[in-house]
Amino acid sequence: MDNVKLSDMTTSDFEVISPILSSNFDDFWSSENLKSELNNPASHYIVAKINNVIVGFAGIWKSVDDVHITNIVVKKDFRKKGIGSLLLQKLIELTKNLNYKELTLEVNALNEPAKQLYLKFGFKNLGIRKKYYNNTDDAIIMTLYL
Numbered sequence: 001m002d003n004v005k006l007s008d009m010t011t012s013d014f015e016v017i018s019p020i021l022s023s024n025f026d027d028f029w030s031s032e033n034l035k036s037e038l039n040n041p042a043s044h045y046i047v048a049k050i051n052n053v054i055v056g057f058a059g060i061w062k063s064v065d066d067v068h069i070t071n072i073v074v075k076k077d078f079r080k081k082g083i084g085s086l087l088l089q090k091l092i093e094l095t096k097n098l099n100y101k102e103l104t105l106e107v108n109a110l111n112e113p114a115k116q117l118y119l120k121f122g123f124k125n126l127g128i129r130k131k132y133y134n135n136t137d138d139a140i141i142m143t144l145y146l
């Protein structure tokens, strides 16, 4: 989609997202978590907008040796249009510019769209954390070497 604009998430973006997190983004995060991430100097959040309306967001957290993708989510009605790819591409770029060599994440083993997205960008499966989510679903650890 060529009319998608990416920018850093601002407090006013957060205020727009917060009340529609669970309904429009089926996010697994509370707005309290997102707010504290936004205020965390080790984190960096971006939003994707079409005509100034937020259609997705994503974030990273900078650790000592690597960068973690904390979240990447596209508004339900806008999926499968390339917006997740644009967000991920930007996170990869940000990580490279910070001179880190690894971008890593955990994904629910049952989350096929997300797994496919990461595989498409060259992430490798590094292992499994058993029953990581709600003590039920396994997490797959995936890393992209930059």
Ligand SMILES: CC(C)(COP(=O)(O)OP(=O)(O)OC[C@H]1O[C@@H](n2cnc3c(N)ncnc32)[C@H](O)[C@@H]1OP(=O)(O)O)[C@@H](O)C(=O)NCCC(=O)NCCS
Binding pocket: 025, 026, 071, 072, 073, 074, 075, 078, 079, 080, 081, 082, 083, 084, 085, 086, 105, 106, 107, 108, 111, 112, 113, 114, 116, 117, 118, 120
């Ligand atoms: C995962 C997610 C961000 C993908 O966003 P998106 O905008 O739909 O992704 P894109 O349109 O850029 O698709 C890129 C690739 O992802 C994969 N993909 C996306 N949706 C898919 C689906 N429903 N089934 C299988 N693969 C899928 C495909 O490989 C696709 O490439 P292709 O179009 O060449 O087939 C989106 O599904 C989402 O918001 N999910 C809910 C939140 C979530 O689970 N986030 C991940 C947390 S780790």
